[in-house]
Amino acid sequence: MTKLGLIINLAVLLLGVSATSLNATLPRASCTVTSYDQVQTALSSCSDITISGIEVPAGTTLSLHLQDGAKVTFDGRITFGFQNWGGPLMVIQGKGITVEGAAGHVLDGQGELYWDGKGADGSNKPLFMRIKTTGGSTFSNINVLNCPEKCVSLRSSDITLSGWNIDCSAGDTQGGHNTDGFAVYNGNNVLIKDSVVKNQDDCVAINSGTNMVFSNLHCSGCHGLSLSVGISKTSYEANVVTNVTFTDSTVENSDNAIHVKTHADGTTGVITDVTYKNIKMSGIKNYGISIQEDYANGGSTGTANGNVPITNLQMINVEGSVGDTATPVYIFCGDGGCNNWSWSGISINGGGYASNCNFLPSGFSC
Ligand SMILES: *[C@@H]1O[C@H](CO)[C@@H](O)[C@H](O)[C@H]1NC(C)=O
Ligand SMILES: *[C@@H]1O[C@H](CO)[C@@H](O)[C@H](O)[C@H]1NC(C)=O
Numbered sequence: 100m101t102k103l104g105l106i107i108n109l110a111v112l113l114l115g116v117s118a119t120s121l122n123a124t125l126p127r128a129s130c131t132v133t134s135y136d137q138v139q140t141a142l143s144s145c146s147d148i149t150i151s152g153i154e155v156p157a158g159t160t161l162s163l164h165l166q167d168g169a170k171v172t173f174d175g176r177i178t179f180g181f182q183n184w185g186g187p188l189m190v191i192q193g194k195g196i197t198v199e200g201a202a203g204h205v206l207d208g209q210g211e212l213y214w215d216g217k218g219a220d221g222s223n224k225p226l227f228m229r230i231k232t233t234g235g236s237t238f239s240n241i242n243v244l245n246c247p248e249k250c251v252s253l254r255s256s257d258i259t260l261s262g263w264n265i266d267c268s269a270g271d272t273q274g275g276h277n278t279d280g281f282a283v284y285n286g287n288n289v290l291i292k293d294s295v296v297k298n299q300d301d302c303v304a305i306n307s308g309t310n311m312v313f314s315n316l317h318c319s320g321c322h323g324l325s326l327s328v329g330i331s332k333t334s335y336e337a338n339v340v341t342n343v344t345f346t347d348s349t350v351e352n353s354d355n356a357i358h359v360k361t362h363a364d365g366t367t368g369v370i371t372d373v374t375y376k377n378i379k380m381s382g383i384k385n386y387g388i389s390i391q392e393d394y395a396n397g398g399s400t401g402t403a404n405g406n407v408p409i410t411n412l413q414m415i416n417v418e419g420s421v422g423d424t425a426t427p428v429y430i431f432c433g434d435g436g437c438n439n440w441s442w443s444g445i446s447i448n449g450g451g452y453a454s455n456c457n458f459l460p461s462g463f464s465c
């Protein structure tokens with residue numbers, strides 16, 4: 100806490116007025132917070148806050164509800180105490196906010212204390228970070244380490260995330276599971292770019308959202324650049340994914356590179372105008388490209404359902420190789436579930452199993 104911050108806080112207390120009503124007259128105060136118990140005061144009195152090396156107590160959410168247009172910078176090592184609960188460990192909310200990571204900082208979820216190889220089916224593990232923003236918010240250069248389970252849950256509009264480094268690679272040998280990188284539950288006008296995700300579930304998982312671009316992502320250890328649509332849950336009932344592009348990205352040493360799954364046991368929904376372009380893969384264990392309309396409970400039912408039709412699915416220049424245990428391309432559509440797909444430049448080598456398709460995109464022979 101700077102002296103200025105302290106004075107402002109005292110003034111706020113003495114005057115007995117809410118800090119937000121003063122924001123028009125306050126200077127654009129900057130504060131540095133070095134312990135968890137200083138955070139909420141800083142949020143109400145400062146518009147430029149550095150959170151440096153704090154320890155968030157176990158079982159507590161670091162709740163950052165920023166003033167409009169405010170900025171937060173993470174600095175040093177920020178840790179979250181261990182407790183078996185649902186979390187989230189962090190929530191960031193605001194309008195037109197800027198969130199940055201200083202060089203060398205890390206948000207450490209201490210996933211290694213939770214991992215039991217069972218993810219959501221094992222002990223109770225907290226979601227790491229929930230982001231709910233509007234109005235041109237940007238999140239840049241954020242380093243996330245060892246998520247207990249899912250890393251980032253996004254319900255936001257007009258947001259850009261860039262320069263993220265999500266590193267749960269320790270979970271490869273220590274029982275990390277269901278550590279999805281970016282899970283989008285609701286988004287409009289979302290751009291996620293120039294980022295690295297090393298984890299043990301989807302690199303990106305889109306449940307619902309429109310007008311989104313994922314560009315220059317590098318995924319490793321993951322389950323794919325994924326769409327997962329039709330889950331029956333009221334929290335993301337829309338189940339509409341439209342106008343989404345994944346471009347100029349790589350997926351390596353992963354179960355799948357591209358995975359579109361619709362929940363055959365779920366509700367209705369729509370996937371339309373989705374493009375995968377310039378995607379490179381290597382070291383794939385299950386499927387180079389898997390599009391299945393028979394997904395349920397984390398697996399395949401064997402009976403595809405057209406409850407979430409997939410229309411205008413484009414693949415352009417999807418290249419690379421898959422391993423001996425893998426199938427290059429798998430397409431399993433329900434009755435009337437797949438329409439007007441256009442694929443070109445698909446070149447996936449290797450694989451111990453032949454590609455298998457019950458629907459043929461134009462420009463592609465299975
Ligand atoms: C002051 O803050 C409130 C709440 O964040 C916001 O609605 C309002 O527009 C702000 N006023 C100014 C002048 O920035
Ligand atoms: C699709 O989304 C992109 C990125 O948000 C946007 O620029 C473009 O205008 C959208 N296209 C349509 C047809 O809405």
Ligand SMILES: *[C@@H]1O[C@H](CO)[C@@H](O)[C@H](O)[C@H]1NC(C)=O
Nearest residue numbers: 372410411412413439440441
């Ligand atoms: C088919 O998909 C292409 C893009 O892949 C789109 O431009 C076109 O409008 C679609 N046609 C129909 C009938 O939906």
